[in-house]
Amino acid sequence: MIKAMVHRIREVMIVLVVAVYVKATGAKPYWSWASVSPEDESYCLSWRLAVEANNVRGWRTVPPQCMGDIENYMVGGQYFRDLHFLVDLILSYANEIVLSDDRMDAWILDVDDTCISNLFYYKGKRYGCDPYDPAGFKAWAMRGVCPAIPSVLSLFNKLIDSGFKVFLVTGRDEETLGQATTDNLHDQGFVGYERLILRTAAYRGQSAVKYKSQIRKQLSEQGYRIWGNVGDQWSDLQGEYLGNRTFKLPNPMYFVP
């Protein structure tokens, strides 16, 4: 009960921080915020739709003319509304599931830009218009200051309260980022998960599809029933042992193969 209240307060505070940030950067509603030409807006709508529908694959950077559109989308409110919509959808699915007594009903959540956000970092990378910078991202992740994504934190808590075992599965390297990631998640209210699974040396260099498929296979072989699998990358949601339903959260800023 007290735990639930603490989570709720945390959630409200996170929403407030995001709101203040958006306000401080002068964000207006999505459709009127930054100056994007109608041609660019139309093109970037097509591009974002194609990314989310898994039509554009293997892309390395956001098209340069889409920086303004993506800033509008990510910071102007629609991104958070999309997440809110999806979390409602996920919960209406989760609420239909009848859990068994064996406590082996499981969910998988990705970490980066699913549980915790790299939006502040990517703002400095022109929302993905700059190419991937492994050292820069590592330094950011080491700081352990990624804020929770409020609606996903709420989903996380509701899944745990319902009795699901929640597994957080990330491509982050265990050796270098394990402690920072564990602390970051804890600080942001992700408490009570079954296991945080990071990439060990054995999986280094593998694609996310291959690595995460093997992790899900192990969980399935341990007897877990994966009811849902949530991630911001199609590579979280492809391959084998996908789970009963997958949910793609939006992310127009980067692509993980």
Next chain:
Amino acid sequence: MIKAMVHRIREVMIVLVVAVYVKATGAKPYWSWASVSPEDESYCLSWRLAVEANNVRGWRTVPPQCMGDIENYMVGGQYFRDLHFLVDLILSYANEIVLSDDRMDAWILDVDDTCISNLFYYKGKRYGCDPYDPAGFKAWAMRGVCPAIPSVLSLFNKLIDSGFKVFLVTGRDEETLGQATTDNLHDQGFVGYERLILRTAAYRGQSAVKYKSQIRKQLSEQGYRIWGNVGDQWSDLQGEYLGNRTFKLPNPMYFVP
């Protein structure tokens, strides 16, 4: 050469017809056409994104508050721009393929709202806010007047000109709609495909995923290499023998399981 010119003229004419139609109905650019409240617009953006990313499944009607948004999207220009974007993307993929001499390099295209459009019909069904009406749709399809989707007709012609064998695979019933569909496609310029495959009695009542998987399996067993598979429904692009790449065209008006 003459065939290509005829196709090109046809294509330009179809674009003109669509343009005149849009003009006649008073369509303005996407973002300023119909009167949709910002709240509804935001909600419907989330809904459409969730449909295209395969997050919302098994839906029977468009949310009633989204009729205006979907009309704007379908008739205001963005739908056609999204299709144009995707066809460019598909062609840039197709152009990389080195064809074999055995003439077994194949593509699969869906028919309804991939090759030919049911937009005029669905306008009368409040863009999908009304429930599916099998008799009404059959009567519409029997008329054989679905216009070509210009960018997909262009893709179709370019694939054939490149040497691909194009298979049109549709869930339409062969017995009742075979002739009308064949004529409709021909009238709209879809000439030169390898085979039009309609649903025979053996597949009646099966889900599109199951039916289309079996068709693709047969083609694969006949030795065809399916390089691409294009459809407006996720059920066109799921199941088995999917082909090397799948491409999801937008369709916020209906869902085929």
